Amino acid sequence: MLVLSRKIGEAVVIQGQIEITILAVDGETVKVGISAPRDIEVxxxxxxxxxxxxxxxxxxxxxxxxxxxxxxxxx
Structure with a gap:
């Protein structure tokens, strides 16, 4: 497992198709945005x-x- 530290607004890209962006952090809750092609089920x-x-x-x-x-x- 790859473990990364990200700040709000920073993202990780997987295989050039899936982008995971940190949108907000509130206590122990992290809001994550995921952009992926429609044929990839999330x-x-x-x-x-x-x-x-x-x-x-x-x-x-x-x-x-x-x-x-x-x-x-x-x-």
Whole structure:
């Protein structure tokens, strides 16, 4: 992993196509702007992780059955 320090307004360019610019810093939150060609999908990692976990659960019927049994015991 490459680790860089950037200031507001500074950018990083990946393969001459994707530009990541630091727009603002507020405490522990950094606002990042990403410019990329339309054919390159840009997604938040937590969204990908959530969809992957949901797909894995759906692909494993035993886990789904366990979740249903847990929900029934809560009722």
């Amino acid at each position: 997604l938040r990692k937590e969204l990908i992780d959530s969809v992957t976990a949901t797909n894995q659960e759906a692909a494993n019927p035993e886990i789904e059955l366990i979740h249903k049994l847990i929900e029934k015991t809560k009722s």
